[in-house]
Amino acid sequence: MAIELKLTRGRVHLPGGPAEVDLGVSGGRIVAIGDVGDAGETIDCTGLDVLPGVIDSQVHFREPGLEAKEDLESGSRAAVLGGVTAVFEMPNTKPNTDSAEAVTDKLARARDRMWCDHAFYVGATNHNAGSLAELERMPGTAGVKIFMGASTGDLLVSDDANLARVLASGHRRVAIHAEDEFRMQERLGERIAGDPSSHPVWRDDESAMLATTRILRLAREARRRIHVLHVTTPAELELLGRHKDIATCEVTPQHLTLAAEEAYPRIGTFAQMNPPIRSGAHRDGLWRWLAQGVPDVIGSDHAPHTREEKAQEYPKSPSGMPGVQTLLPLMLDHVAKGRLTLARLIDLTSAGPQRVFGIAGKGRIAVGYDADFSIVDLKARWTVEESWLASRCGWSPFTGMELTGRPLGTIVRGNRVMWEGELANAAIGAPVKFESVEFG
Numbered sequence: 001m002a003i004e005l006k007l008t009r010g011r012v013h014l015p016g017g018p019a020e021v022d023l024g025v026s027g028g029r030i031v032a033i034g035d036v037g038d039a040g041e042t043i044d045c046t047g048l049d050v051l052p053g054v055i056d057s058q059v060h061f062r063e064p065g066l067e068a069k070e071d072l073e074s075g076s077r078a079a080v081l082g083g084v085t086a087v088f089e090m091p092n093t094k095p096n097t098d099s100a101e102a103v104t105d106k107l108a109r110a111r112d113r114m115w116c117d118h119a120f121y122v123g124a125t126n127h128n129a130g131s132l133a134e135l136e137r138m139p140g141t142a143g144v145k146i147f148m149g150a151s152t153g154d155l156l157v158s159d160d161a162n163l164a165r166v167l168a169s170g171h172r173r174v175a176i177h178a179e180d181e182f183r184m185q186e187r188l189g190e191r192i193a194g195d196p197s198s199h200p201v202w203r204d205d206e207s208a209m210l211a212t213t214r215i216l217r218l219a220r221e222a223r224r225r226i227h228v229l230h231v232t233t234p235a236e237l238e239l240l241g242r243h244k245d246i247a248t249c250e251v252t253p254q255h256l257t258l259a260a261e262e263a264y265p266r267i268g269t270f271a272q273m274n275p276p277i278r279s280g281a282h283r284d285g286l287w288r289w290l291a292q293g294v295p296d297v298i299g300s301d302h303a304p305h306t307r308e309e310k311a312q313e314y315p316k317s318p319s320g321m322p323g324v325q326t327l328l329p330l331m332l333d334h335v336a337k338g339r340l341t342l343a344r345l346i347d348l349t350s351a352g353p354q355r356v357f358g359i360a361g362k363g364r365i366a367v368g369y370d371a372d373f374s375i376v377d378l379k380a381r382w383t384v385e386e387s388w389l390a391s392r393c394g395w396s397p398f399t400g401m402e403l404t405g406r407p408l409g410t411i412v413r414g415n416r417v418m419w420e421g422e423l424a425n426a427a428i429g430a431p432v433k434f435e436s437v438e439f440g
Helices: 072-081 100-110 129-135 160-167 181-186 196-202 205-222 234-240 253-257 260-271 280-291 327-336 342-357
Strands: 005-008 011-014 017-019 022-026 029-034 041-044 049-052 054-059 084-089 117-123 141-147 174-177 226-228 247-251 373-383 402-412 415-419
Touching (some): 011 342, 054 072, 072 084, 072 100, 072 402, 072 415, 084 373, 100 117, 100 129, 129 141, 129 160, 141 160, 160 205, 174 205, 181 205, 205 234, 234 247, 253 280, 253 327, 260 280, 327 342, 327 402
Parallel strands (some): 005 041, 011 049, 084 117, 174 226, 226 247
Antiparallel strands (some): 011 017, 022 029, 402 415
């Protein structure tokens, strides 16, 4: 077989550990590891580490309807500049992605515009519960997303009866935004005008814990697997650790990096997100449970808003911040600081998403798998500058941060879509395939 692309002289992170081997690619897949021979194109990876392609399983790219904040092209451009090879995009757009027509529309919008591979969640509502079993099986669909607490947009399923209806419809793992809407409505008075540091007081630990406890009970009754997104409290991770047979979970770089005591005084409403940035003690607790192996994946919860929107006085300011481009750089810096190993990071960003969501052909460097690679310089020391950011919103809570470790190249199915900050000539992203959809 003719080798179309060869990666040579890099430190390649295989399922069995790192090795200095060459990789051979043809037809978008890995076809040889080790002695590859001649190739049509060769990429010299001397001094670099070749990781399995990073999969960000939670992004909000805002299209259709909210393109002033982001669109599928700009969001995916930010993704590949940050070393991300595939994304799962969320349904709280305008209109919501809650029907077959809406999924089809998003897939059509993505064609020839998205730089990375992609899949789209279907949003659960009180009205579409009966059709979710069919919707979740559409090609290019990441599964069903439930908002138990109101966030950006108007997707909301808050009561137990409708949650049970949603969980009873379908078989794939359901992604959950776990904040208790009823408690948050009761606590609206905890918000202090002009004081974004009151955000985690309003959306407190108990609102998260109540929702997570409720959804675990309902999931067990329905015998339905769930995935709890952006967990912010150590108590939730302790609870989720006792329910691994039915529940997986995610943490974000924001909650692992930022702390309320520093973030709200420094950037105010630009630190506002749901669930909130909490205290340094919360952040340290997340790291303790990460060391215990409880979180399964890291997702960015990339959720951009314009500067003008974020600059409004709290609580008029919207919740959410960009993050897809900084996910891998931030986590590489945590590796450099000794907070986790590179092997654990690979599991959280590649192998973990593959296991949790049943992704077909991605998540590891092995013969037969898609040739998705995130190529990084672990020793590069650099500063996050606004000029590097590709998101349409144009800002990041991490601007000015000095990091160690930087993405140098992004290869998607054998296509070099980014190298040293430069993009390829064309966007070649395609829908992600899932075992439960492709093979029943």
